[in-house]
Amino acid sequence: MKTELEQKLTSGKIKDFCINNAIVLVLISLIIFIAIREPSFLSLRNLRNILTMSATRLIIALGVAGILITGGTDLSAGRSVGLAAVLSSSLLQSQDYPRRMYENLPSLPLIIPVLIAITVCGMVGLANGIIVSKLKVPPFIATLGSMVAVYGITSIYFDRPPYGAQPIGGLNSSFSALGTGFIGPNGLFSLPYIVLIAAFIAVLMWVVYNKTRLGKNVYAIGGNSEAARVSGVNVVKTLITVYIIGSALYGLGGTLEAARTGGATNNYGNGYELDAIAACVVGGVSVSGGVGTVGGVVVGVLIFSVINYGLTFINVNPYWQQIIKGLIIVAAVAIDIRKYLARR
């Protein structure tokens, strides 16, 4: 009798553990699956490549995550990435590149264009925040509007004399180094800058979400915005701040992505918002708000990178990869939501 009860209890515990850590288990089983098919997958080189791929995606996803936790969403993320990429690349073309956007522009210190890109994106976030919090436009609509408008702005900036619409290339060496450089010896143990930057941002955002009043207010607004208003939370200010932080992170992500890939066009970043939102929800961020962790977002981003990189590594047809990604998005959320459903 007793052992039976004990068995029941422990099996319940295993089930609970699986449900509570579903996304980590998905990640681990993915890796195991790929490693069985191709043992050479488990190498430091592949690990570094996956981390490099994940870095900018993580920064963008962390920006969207805060907005999702408030119960909002941000469709303008991808286009903001494109805006930042075009802006920063156009200001950081190498002096000897023949078709520069600004022929007389002197070589700028790296930080200035990066800050310009982040600030301009931050202004998009400010607009989003005001439209959502003051004008009470639903976030989906507000950011759908800014997504479309930002693409227009990027295109106007991009498609100009003297050379018209043409990819912005020939980035100067310091900018390229930001995207592709690394510290440590050139070899197995090197760490790319962008991975370090992403790690720093992840830690920073963890602190913001867990250790500041802003972070606590974000969870409160997402959990129950009416109660937040009654409890003395400045809902308008918090929302605007969260949208600004999000957009600033897209700005940073877009800049780094341009540096990593060596250029940009006005179409850059298209669809990144959906990748970021997908990574967040797979990582346990609730689209209805109030729930989500930085750790979860990190795992969510890694899952998609492992799928992209790992499945290509074992030669899975890219169309099949799309199907697998789609299934994982739905399955991860279906499992995750079990945490909150009433138990029988």
Add this chain to the structure above:
Amino acid sequence: MEPSEYVLEMENITKSFPGVKALDGVILRVRAGTVHALVGENGAGKSTLMKCLFGMYDRDDGTIKMNGEEVSFTDAKDALKRGIAMIHQELSPVKDQTVMENMWLGRYPEKKILGIPFINNKAMYNDTIEAFRGLGLDINPKVKVRYLSVSKIQMLEIAKACSMNAKIIIMDEPSSSLTQNEVDQLFSIIKELRKKGVAIIYISHKMDEILKISNEVTIMRDGKYIGTWESNKLTTDFIISKMVGRDLSNRFPPRHNTPAENLLEVGGLCSAERNSFNNVSFNLRKGEILGISGLVGAKRSELVESIFGLRPLKSGQIKIDGKKVRIKNSIDAIDAKMALLTEERRVTGIFPMLSIADNTLITNWKKYLSKAGLIRSKQGIADVDESIKQLRVKTPSCLTRIRNLSGGNQQKVLFGRWLLTEPEILLLDEPTRGIDVGTKYEIYSIIADLAAKGKSIIMISSEMSELLGMSDRIMVMCNGRATGILDGKTATQEAIMTLATQFEQTKENEKEAILA
């Protein structure tokens, strides 16, 4: 007694969750055409018992019989098919659809035109009128549910259950948001239902109602069956003593507060919202408990929410300590040392997914910031633990999600949240709504204690005994006006009712204007 007399028999119902025995051999036998009250403190297992009945929980042991025949339901829909319906405490109609659409939701009468089924609005209207007439209800079937009062929505739900031929209707705290004459209306409907042979399981914390309406009372405590009695042989004190397992000689704690000088002065306050309160003036003294009574729709909540800056004001002034203040939002109100415990705990009070600690600290983070702007959680947690201890919140830890607590314990956490802001003026809107008797007493003690410490308290309540038992003065409102202020010691239920029903002549016209 023949077994066939019972329309429902639940025998020896037992249900365990890991670590707790939620139900332990509970018995509930309900006769046709009677009202059977089910009472017990929150956590006594009433809801669990109902969930076992509806098949939402799988019971470990016990049998359920309807009309002597063993049954087992898989869900509420299945139960409804067999004639059992539940009117929930929190009603959730489709607000932007009409009364009749809600009534026939999912089973609209149809007519075929060219073989294609269309909804038959005329039949739906007539059927609704018919169903309402049978219960003596007066609701326009074509009005959107959004414009109905809570009590009307509840009556709609009851009518809906009847139209599905329910033989047993379970009402969970049906009167918790009703005023006295709405409760009277509910009772007359219940009488109609009884005439039709419908059995009613009436779950409530309100003793006077139970004694008035029920034929039998089943009492539960800590998941155990205590007993079933005929109501006419019971007294309030007896029921309470069985519920809590001890004697509760007094329902209200002694008060030792002495109202001193004026702290809050409200003059000529008019709401900027349509059909709200107008020209309300009153004062609140230091260490005073001012009750506010009135029927639903008297705009009591709107008044306190406006004072707290959550709703716009058109004119009038608010003075604190003789100084005029302008409160535009809750942040200003908190700075002015005010606190507001709202009526709808779930809608405007708790953050269900957050811990007790986060729920308590949300208004108070300012106190726990380091110079760098980071939260010093250790100190916050220590204060939350202290508040949990002081207010006797029953929880394994302050990191437990608040949604896992009972209503009474959630309310205590909300008290803790506001007490931590060290307020001088507490606006309490139905502070004991949906809370069991034992916890109610604790809440009263907290309130009495605060007043004794010189805090000023405004308490809105729809329970008259509570207002009479707790208030130094009682302000009565009717249809957006303050119709009088009574002394708490000499006030009577009759005097309050008279003031609460002092409607203006134009009232009926206005009402029609709202509905039109």
